[in-house]
Amino acid sequence: MEKPLISFVIAYYDLPLRLLRQCLDSILALSLQPSEREIIVVDDGSEQSPMNELMAYGDAIHYIRQAHQGLSVARNTGLQMASGTYLQFVDSDDLLLKKAYEHCIDLARKHQPEMVVFQLTRQNDSKDTYKDSEAQSGSNYMRHQNIRGSACGYLFARSILGDLRFTPGIRHEDEEFTPQLLLRAEIIRVTDAKAYLYRHTPDSITTSQDSHQRLSRLEDSRGIIERLNTIADRLPRDDRMALQRRVAQLTMDYLYNIIRQTGSRQHLEREMEVLRKQGLFPLPDRDYTQKYTWFRRMTNSSIGISILMRLCARF
Numbered sequence: 001m002e003k004p005l006i007s008f009v010i011a012y013y014d015l016p017l018r019l020l021r022q023c024l025d026s027i028l029a030l031s032l033q034p035s036e037r038e039i040i041v042v043d044d045g046s047e048q049s050p051m052n053e054l055m056a057y058g059d060a061i062h063y064i065r066q067a068h069q070g071l072s073v074a075r076n077t078g079l080q081m082a083s084g085t086y087l088q089f090v091d092s093d094d095l096l097l098k099k100a101y102e103h104c105i106d107l108a109r110k111h112q113p114e115m116v117v118f119q120l121t122r123q124n125d126s127k128d129t130y131k132d133s134e135a136q137s138g139s140n141y142m143r144h145q146n147i148r149g150s151a152c153g154y155l156f157a158r159s160i161l162g163d164l165r166f167t168p169g170i171r172h173e174d175e176e177f178t179p180q181l182l183l184r185a186e187i188i189r190v191t192d193a194k195a196y197l198y199r200h201t202p203d204s205i206t207t208s209q210d211s212h213q214r215l216s217r218l219e220d221s222r223g224i225i226e227r228l229n230t231i232a233d234r235l236p237r238d239d240r241m242a243l244q245r246r247v248a249q250l251t252m253d254y255l256y257n258i259i260r261q262t263g264s265r266q267h268l269e270r271e272m273e274v275l276r277k278q279g280l281f282p283l284p285d286r287d288y289t290q291k292y293t294w295f296r297r298m299t300n301s302s303i304g305i306s307i308l309m310r311l312c313a314r315f
Contacts, residue, residue: 004038006105006155007084011074012092013044017053019093019199026095026197028060031102038084041092042066044074072166072173075151079165082158089152093199097121100195103130104155107189111135114185116155120148121194133190138182141190142242146249146289147182149175152196160184167227170220176227179246183239214261221254222271229280248284251275252295259312265305272299 008027012020020041027039039061043049045068054063066077075089086108090096104116115138141147151174164180166173182188225247232243258268275281283296298304 002035004084005032005036005108006086006088007038007040007078007082007158008088008090009075009078009082010039010041010090010092011044011071011078012041012046012050013068013071013074014046014048015093017050020050021053023090023092023095024054024057024061026098027090028057029098030096030105032105034060038062038082040064040078040081042074042078042081044068044070070169072168072170075173076165076168079161084158086155087158087161088155090196091152091198094152095197095199097124097195097197100125100127100130100193103193104191104195107132107191108155111187111189113187113189114138114157114160115182115188117141117188117190118153118155118193118195119191120150120153120196120198122198124197125194127194130191130193132192135187135189138185138188139239139242141188142179142182142246143238147179147246149178150198151178151181152198154178154181156181156185170223171217172221172224175221175250176224179228179243180231183235183242218254218257218261221250221257222274225250225254225275225280226278229278244284245286245288247280248286248288249292251280252283252292255299256295256312259309263309263313265309268305268309 010023024039027037030037041054041061041063043063043065045066049065051063051065054061062081064077064081066074079087100118104118107113107116113135149172160181162184164177164184166177228243228250229247232240232247235243255268255272258271262268272281282300283292285296287293298308
């Protein structure tokens with residue numbers, strides 16, 4: 001039996017069923033033959049199974065229910081089941097936008113890259129033409145661009161996955177997974193097509209305002225930075241430079257989030273010292289972006305940190 005072109009992996013947990021249906025309908029609306037698509041819904045132990053609602057889709061989807069273990073494990077289950085040439089993660093409350101995503105499929109068919117990098121958006125884009133890059137490696141892309149952490153922003157070949165999986169039990173798991181995936185891709189195509197509609201839900205992990213969860217997210221972020229930094233030390237030069245750029249960006253974001261979410265200079269300075277002992281602070285003297293350069297300079301002095309604390313408190 002011929003394998004499908006794309007396996008769509010959807011992790012589902014306790015969201016309104018109308019959102020899941022809209023997600024599925026956006027995939028089924030694509031001009032893929034049934035034999036070219038594989039839709040895998042992994043129910044991560046929802047309080048109420050969506051199985052009855054999904055029966056209307058018949059053989060168009062594969063439904064798997066497991067005990068609640070978190071997004072990482074649910075996605076890993078989907079990866080284990082997937083048989084497509086390409087893989088696409090879709091969050092169960094998000095949508096694929098037909099015209100733009102079909103452009104990504106066209107790039108995959110025509111050029112057979114190991115990865116297609118596309119844009120995420122908050123609103124439907126009626127754009128008719130798209131700008132695409134020439135082929136390059138994932139390493140080259142990472143050395144010259146800030147990447148998006150979300151694994152949903154990439155259509156990628158299953159062949160490059162190897163043993164790479166999401167780390168169970170952490171938040172921001174994409175930030176650890178995505179840069180490692182990109183480094184495995186020798187040929188990628190980047191397009192400005194806004195192919196993925198991203199929607200926030202009020203009770204999601206990323207929008208929760210619970211103080212304990214905020215601190216837990218910060219701790220997970222630091223763990224990811226530390227692990228990626230360890231991986232970078234073992235890589236060849238170009239890949240190491242690519243991952244070090246991402247580590248520096250994540251470290252900047254981590255420090256910024258400490259200021260925003262705790263408002264505590266004592267907490268900030270304590271974490272700076274932890275990072276310093278691991279060679280992660282001060283931030284590397286690189287002109288990656290204007291924002292990075294500005295933030296790096298501000299965090300290198302007591303006066304700069306005081307200004308940062310005041311500025312961030314306004315937003």
